[in-house]
Amino acid sequence: MWQIFKQFFALGWVSFGGPAAHLGYFQRHFVHKLGWLDQPRYAQLIALSQFLPGPGSSQVGFAIGYQRAGLLGGLAAFIGFTAPSFAIMAAIALLNTSLTDNSFYQGVIHSLKLFAVVIVADAVITMSKQFWSKQTSLLIGLVSTVVMLLQQGLWTQLLVLAGAAVIGASQPEMTAPTEKPCVDDKACSSPLWWALVLFGLLFFVLPLIAGQSSLVALFSEFFQAGSLVFGGGHVVLPLLQESLAGQISQDSFLLGYASAQAIPGPMFTLATFLGAELTPSSPLLGALVATVAIFAPGLLLMVGLLNSWQALVARPRLAGAISAVNAAVVGLLVSAWYAPVFTSSVFLKQDFAAVVVGFVLLRQLKVPVLYLVAGYVALGLLLAL
Template sequence: MLQIFLRFFSLGLVSFGGPAAHIGYFRQTFVQELNWLDDKHYGSLVALSQFMPGPGSSQVGFAIGYHRGGLLGGIAAFLGFTLPSFILLFLLAVTSSQWLDYSFTQGIIHGLKLLAVVVVADAIWIMFKQFCQRKQAKLLMMFSCVIILLQPSMLMQFGLLIAAALVGRHYLSSAAGSEVDASAPPLSQPVKLNFFWLSLFAGLLIASLVAISLSSQSSITNLTQLFSQFYQVGSMVFGGGHVVLPLLQQSVGDSISHDQFLTGYALAQAVPGPMFALAAFLGAEIWIEQPLIGALVATLAIFLPGFLLMLVALKSWNAISAKPQVTGAIAGVNACVVGFLLAALYTPIFTSAVLSPIDMALVVLGFGIFKTFKPNIFFLVAGFGVTGALIGAFVS
């Protein structure tokens, strides 16, 4: 267990670049260097993470830890990989009152907000090319984006996800099924799910929906509501990474200001580890009476659904992935979340970050550099932070 924890902790200290980069780091370390599993097995875990809601790269890490050391191994992997970003974002949250009002730090944060525009735009472009190749998927993407721009709400997003799954099941199953690994077992192989974990996932989801409904009349957030908000988001985010942004913004929008939310998101760009660790910053900001408790509850709640679903399907993934209707439904959901992310790119990201022609010029320049030269995300963070600080100092 200690070995698993330390291996993932060392990766959590240096894993900049988002889910795609994390998956590359995992393959280099656990397949090529340590030989904990082979490429075929690793590829199947990556594919499973794409078909489950939750933080994609963290789910892969959890599955590797589970493969190596069972349930405790999965927990050790999660703790190791998430702890560095959790600590950094928690400390940034609890000390924000000491440094947030300085023009220098405001300039840095503004620069990081501009970087968020670049990174999310790139994520949308990549996901569009990956998930919206067919006409039906493109239509789903456009429809979901338009609806969320006009009627932004958690209930609307949930309804669109269900509708997209139904549409994908009927119209995208052939395309999705063609991507299934040829080594997958025949469709006749029985699917044996772990119903204990499935029942726990479903029970917590129903309880969270009830808790949010009962507390909707109150403007005060308690720990049960805090857990419910983040658990609900973790249960509906497909693709992980930046896709969490629109759902989180809708879920906690009444508990935290837009500026606080985008500050946390911008800071999450600047630290290594999973994007879902943003929950540590938000939880500490929302539960200011005991920020550490708030950060722990929010972080546990947003990661828990994805891990429970991984435990449900880990032993039966090959049989599940061989069913075209299942993969078709997921293809529809993936197209839908691209639309969600496109709507989030406009609001709150673009509208809160791009405030002048200089800002827009920096976004265009940064996007061009990002796509042309593909620099390490650390250099982009440093570049946008320094540029934002200089502009802030000059303007002030």
């Protein structure tokens, strides 16, 4: 448990760039460096997270810990990865300073966005070599990339993945025997119904009892948001802004939004900031309640479906469908690399130069991620002078 927590806690301090970038960090650290799981298994976890609501990268991190040491291992991974950003966002809420008007703060935000472009590009190249090796998978990846670039959205994403699965299941060249991902046949044969039932109860019952106390209402609002949002942290922002209209000032919300983009770790910890702002009498308690509530739906669904998903991917007759979904997932990452990662970061030729230099340092010269983060922070401060 300590090893799992320690590894994710260390990543939680340096994982800048949002969900797509986090998947790149996880891939480099747990697949290539530590060897906790192989590339096909990692892609299976990403594919499952794409079908579920909630924070995709946090769900993948939780699943890595879960496969390593069961439910407690998953919780250790989640707490370790989330704790740094929770602490930072809670501190910002308590200080309540006008950081959005600070030129140095804005400079650091911009430089870290450029670093995210580098990280996602590295993940796309690595995964494309693995999952676009066949002609059919390459075509599926190409089509998924084009479709997502031209028509982004939740339903487009789900249709792309479903269409890829249908095509893959009908193509003999996509079908290959897969190693059984777990040894307990009984545990892998059906969902963990307690997690799915608990999710359903909370989703339907919480709104009915929200009026009983302010904390229950707070938990209910953020649980509903976490239950209905697909696609990660960026997607949840407009939903929260609309649902909390009138409860929090626009300036405070924008401060939380800017901070969530700038800090490492999951962007869902915007809930930490908002929970603290919504409960001024007990800000730390409010921050904790909101954070747990917004992450809970995605983690419960991951617990409920992870074992049965593994059983499905272990069946050779479904190997083609899973291979095709893996190819489509790479296409989704390519789309995410362009928008919002690239389009919201690279505006000038100097920005692109910083991306190229960072990519060469990471990909070719193997400079450690922590050093690159420090370099990009320094660049942001320098540009703000």
